[in-house]
Amino acid sequence: MGNKIGIIYFSGTGNTKFVAQNIAKKLQQWGEELDLINIEKDKIIPTQYKYLIIGGPIYIDRYPEILIKYAKDNLKNYKNKCMLFATQASEKDSTAYQHFINNMPNLNVTYCIYVPMPNNVYNFFFKRTEDEKQDEMITNVNDIIEASLKSFLDGETKLYPRNKFMVFMINLVYKMVYPMFIKSINKKINIDNDKCINCKLCEKSCPLGCIKIDKVASYTKDCLFCQRCINICPKNAFTYKNKELSQYKPRFKLK
Ligand SMILES: Cc1cc2nc3c(=O)[nH]c(=O)nc-3n(C[C@H](O)[C@H](O)[C@H](O)COP(=O)(O)O)c2cc1C
Ligand code: SF4
Ligand code: SF4
Secondary structure, three states: OOOEEEEEEOOOOOHHHHHHHHHHHHHHHOOOOEEEEEOOOOOOOHHHEEEEEEEEEOOOOOOOHHHHHHHHHHOOOOOOEEEEEEEEOOOOOOOHHHHHHHHOOOOEEEEEEEEEOOOOOOOOOOOOOOHHHHHHHHHHHHHHHHHHHHHHHOOOOEOOOOOHHHHHHHHHHHHHHHHHHHHHHHHOEEEOOOOOOOOOHHHHHOOOOOEEEEOEEEEOOOOOOOOHHHHHOOOOOEEEOOEEOOOOOOOOOOO
16 A cells, blocks of 8 residues: 555535645645545546545435445445545534445445535525625634544544444435436526527536536436536526526635
8 A cells, every 4th residue: 555645526516625625735734645536537546545535515415426436436445544524514414424334335434524515505405505604614624624634544433323224225215216306406407598608618517427508408317416517607597497596606715
């Protein structure tokens, strides 16, 4: 095994990328060598890393399928310690860690953290996070990650165990219901052709190539509902039930 730390992340709209970049900054300040690995474009050679830190947003109590698939494809034989982090609107832990561990039973996960971040899906679920609260969350990121990284590197353990079988069963139901739910919402999402400049940025930026714009917006069944296409549109051309959507604009800067 090598002596670098690998920070692996998926981020739909930037929150998780921001946290991953801050984790990287903190580790660099402590003199650690590391790689920041965006699962959408960066290759990984797991043997280069003494530890892995793996993060993503939470989508209805789950890590996105794209991140779980990445772990299954690339990290099955990784033996060293791993830390999971989740960015999420809620200030409570979720069953996402247990679900991830159920899928990766041989991965040596010793530490899990959740980092509350602004809700990016308020057009559809939950409320928009007030600006003041967003700023508070962004300011708190460094304290949360500093304390957690210290404990993780010191060998402490923090997990949020749940009944493995229950999580497995709930996931079966989730697998049937969630895609139908997203499909029914996506049917009501369209574009305002007076605004759309046909730049195709939404199509090009989709992590799974799920959206096509051809006067109307159409989605494939693999859509993660990550919100990137809607938020990246330079003309805010997306509509839901024929009403303009409010784009999530992070109140932090990404490098
Ligand atoms: C489809 C979807 C479902 C979500 N479900 C939850 C949830 O169950 N609990 C929660 O706390 N946040 C939830 N969120 C909010 C995101 O987890 C949060 O805003 C996250 O930081 C977004 O990260 P990103 O910008 O890296 O994609 C959801 C967001 C999306 C897009
Ligand atoms: S179509 Fe939009 S919401 Fe669905 S996965 Fe692609 S970028 Fe994300
Ligand atoms: S990003 Fe917006 S303007 Fe560009 S093609 Fe998509 S909907 Fe149209």
